[in-house]
Amino acid sequence: MNISVIIPTRNAEKYIGKLIKKLQSQTISPMEIIIIDTNSKDKTKEICKEFKGINFIHINDGEFGHGKTRNQAAKVAKGDILVFMTQDAYPNNDMFLDELIKPLGKDNVVCSYGRQLPRENSSCIEVFSRKFNYGNADIIKSRQDIDKLGVKTFFFSNVCSAFVKEDFFQTGGFPSDTIMNEDMIIASKFIFNDKKTCYTSRAEVIHSHNYTYREQFKRNFDVGVVFADSKLYFGGVKSESEGIKFVKNAIKYLIQNKKIYLIPHLIVESGFKFIGYKLGYNYKKIPMKYVKKMSMHSFYFEQKKEQEALVKAI
Template sequence: MKVSIIIPTYNGGSLWEKSAKAIRESYSQSSEVLVIDSSSNDSTVEVARKYNFFIEVIPSSEFNHGGTRNKAVKNSTGDIVVFITQDAIPKKESIDRILAPFSDPDVACAYGRQLPHNDANPLAKHARKFNYGENSYVSDITDSDRLGLKTVFMSNSFSAYRVSIFNELGAFPENTILCEDMYLAAKAILANFKIAYVADAEVYHSHNYTVIEEFKRYFDIGVFHQDEPWIRKSFGGASGEGKKFIFSELRYLLKNGILWLPIACVNNIAKLAGYKLGQRYKRIPAIFRRKLSMHKRYWDNF
């Protein structure tokens, strides 16, 4: 299989330098690495040139999580496209390893395991531990009753898609606030394809979000689920997984960071409030939607 690696970038800074170096060193099969940059004003493009990546620069106003990635797929030549974000640092051979499930022709997409960065706080460490376990698995429509919304969990921070199925399913939504990965994963499962989680394909990727950032991120997730109600209708809501997360986080912090418990409580309240408000965004005046959102450029189209 021919493989194309696609990396959306914008002002990647020093972490992008580490990521680019690791990407260049961590694969053997790919014939191209495509960087689609949203008019960075730092050294991001120069770093991409340093590692001989193909580069396309677009106006920052044109970036969208779904549409920008679709554009890159159209410009690629691979049978498989691998997406990595500029702040994800793959371990050696991780890109090769994420390709393994595609030996099954019914596998539409796969995602790798995310490990916390060295500077990750206990909340970020637990989030990676909860969402990215040690055991690989493959899910299909028969798992939806057991896994619920987790059946279509996907992350384009490090993922891979079979281009033929990607195109058959209509690609990512052209204009989405985020969660383009879950959108296509849900389409794939409902079309009787499979999704693989590849635990030995590892990248370092985490965020130390503030309470306000968590609120804004979950506001955007709420907006997505409001606009795509068929996903919750098909696989259930996020409340069950949310309860599991809270109890898991409590147990983790009691052992690994008890002083973070008050912050965790405030964080979880902020997440819930943000999500609920996001689901009701149509009732919120446009000027306030932008203020409540993490991805502010999305609202330029409203």
């Protein structure tokens, strides 16, 4: 199988060189690495040009969309396997690509995502978050798992993911009009079409964040927007219960690791997440000038306004 790796970038000079080196030293070498860059102001382009086998695509400010930009790169990809990564993640070992694509085509699995391990400077709560969402057991998910797993059935991550290209385009690719979570939406499309997704725990990348309260609020505001705008994709399955489960298990983790003093921080952080999600879910009731301030991806609302105006003009 030939692999095309697709990486959206913006001001990625801090990460991109290391990521490309790690990808090019895999036991299975990608046939190409496609960098689709949104008008970086740093040395991202210059660094990419230092490597062979890089297809560098430039797009302008205002053209980026989490789904549509990845679709744009996928359309020029030559491989029969599409691997998507984010600029701030990198393989933990040289078997990453091999392990990531291994489940594809078996038992009706059409896409897979890998395990995210925390960076060395990650907070205790972030370390738990990675363990909570990315365990050490592989999971194949299908329509039959919705009653048992709930919204976790659709959990998927483009931080590191792989797709059979034929199936990717048959399902229409990523949604082009979503603020984020394009990965979960395409996973839901596959699952409701009786295909399967796979979490493969041996495909490891280093990736984590230490978000501030404000950043957690903004990120979860956008998650709320996704669930408000994309209800049909998730079959009415609610996500709040997963948040409650996370908090309960995080408290147990902090107690077990003698970090009880972090529980207040966890509660406050979870409050910012919950309020952000709820406001995002009800964003249509909020004046747009405030919506843009609360969102991590305010450009989405400008693009949406332009699209709606275009539809009215037709």
